[in-house]
Amino acid sequence: MFAKKTISIEIGTATTKVVIGKSRKNNINIEQVWKIPTPVDTFDDGEIVNLNVMIETLDKFLDENKIKLKEVVFTLQSTKAITREIIIPYVKKEEDLTQMVQLEIEQYLPIRLEDYIIEYRILEELITEESKNLVILIVALPKNIVEGYLNLTEVLKLKPISLDINATAVTKFSPEELVKNNENTDLDKTVALLDCGYEYLNLTIIENGIMRFTRLLNYGGKDIDMSLANVFNLSLQEAEERKLEYADLTDTVFVNDSQNMVNENIKTSIDTWIQEIQKVFRFYSSRKVGNKIDEIYLYGGSSNIPGMPEYLDKMMNIPTFKINKVHNVNLDNLPGEIVVGDYLNAIASLKGR
Missing domain, CATH: 3.30.420.40 (ATPase, nucleotide binding domain)
Incomplete structure (x- = not known):
């Protein structure tokens, strides 16, 4: 997906992580990583609330580090992001699937569709003798949050490629790719990924290799x-x-x-x-x-x-366990050792799905 070098940015309440790398054939090569302080009162619950200060901060950072790359991906977490798992009858055509997902959202989610950007992906097919269904993961993010990132990239003259939420970004890695104590897990286990951040605890449950549940807890x-x-x-x-x-x-x-x-x-x-x-x-x-x-x-x-x-x-x-390594993520080009878990969300956003 990201065969060219790409900038990946995770803006957080206290710290902004910047990663440069490229992904090819399920392998991610990381070339540079940084942590920079997020300016006070510029970012709140996933939303850029002071665009001018954030532009100034990132513009200065890119200039001082002589970063000329243009393609950028972002990842964020927000209590305003909505994730739901739904089950619908199997359909083959993309347009039919999109229509059914929209109908489900209108029926079960208390939101106005025009106020959100909505994406979905198929988690699995459920096939029995009686029926054939699809398990769909829906992600809805308020438009005003998305527009903030688009405005940021436009002023910085960057090319926006994607915007992830942390819970779905990190699940691009299967549990067996995440290494703890130099040991792998296996897809038969149900694992809870706990992102211990400054503002929130982001808890994601992966069952048999499939994301089943995510919660953002207001602790950190x-x-x-x-x-x-x-x-x-x-x-x-x-x-x-x-x-x-x-x-x-x-x-x-x-x-x-x-x-x-x-x-x-x-x-x-x-x-x-x-x-x-x-x-x-x-x-x-x-x-x-x-x-x-x-x-x-x-x-x-x-x-x-x-x-x-x-x-x-x-x-x-x-x-x-603490995640201390990720298979297929190469950190050999970095000048020193890094704590991979500190940059995991930004690294995961470089991975195609």
């Missing part, structure tokens, strides 16, 4: 920072620095009382995450007899807290 690294700031009378920047310096969720007991107090505070925040994650898991399990989560894969900035996988494993009694 910011909650840890805010809690530390309130308890220890710190600014948010000081709280983040304290978190990065002291955070350790292993069973180690430290001589330094301050470090122990910080860790206990962090655990309290993460315990709240766990309660919300377990609610989602219970809902998923209630949808069908036999539904259960076999493994959890972590990625994103907050997954880098030491001991995070082990802590979630212990508290939820589900094997939990």
Whole structure:
């Protein structure tokens, strides 16, 4: 799909990730990656709310790094994005399928079609002796969000190729391509991908290699920072620095009382995450007899807290791992080692489907 070098950008509330690479025959070659601070009050819940500042920031970044490439893909997450799985009778013609999807949306989703950009893809065919159906994944994104990205690329004189949402971007990788502890999983397992971001926890469930469920939880690294700031009378920047310096969720007991107090505070925040994650898991399990989560894969900035996988494993009694590699993604051209999970959404957006 992206045989030429392409820029992939994930704008987040706190950090913007930029990746340059190209995809060919299911292989992705990554040549450069960057993290840059997202300017305050320019981005909210997937929407570029201060276009001029974002244009200025990315224009300066592209210029300083001498990036002349024009083709760009974006990925985002937003509580305003709607994803639904529907089942419809099998149809062969594309126009018939599009018409049926639109009818389903009008009937079951509380939205005005003219206010959204809607895409869909076939997840699988369900064939029995009695019927033949299609399982369809629908993604709807408000037009005003899409228009913000189009305006951004137009002013920067870039060529927009695609706009993903993180949950569907990362599922372009099958679970067996995601490597944890230098081991593969297999398609027979049901895995939960947990993107531990600054603003949100993005939870996606993949069952037998097929995306079945996604939820965006309003918790993330910011909650840890805010809690530390309130308890220890710190600014948010000081709280983040304290978190990065002291955070350790292993069973180690430290001589330094301050470090122990910080860790206990962090655990309290993460315990709240766990309660919300377990609610989602219970809902998923209630949808069908036999539904259960076999493994959890972590990625994103907050997954880098030491001991995070082990802590979630212990508290939820589900094997939990941090993604440390992706098959078919070549990072050899990068000047140093990177934490692949920090850039996973942007990398996934380079992959064709």
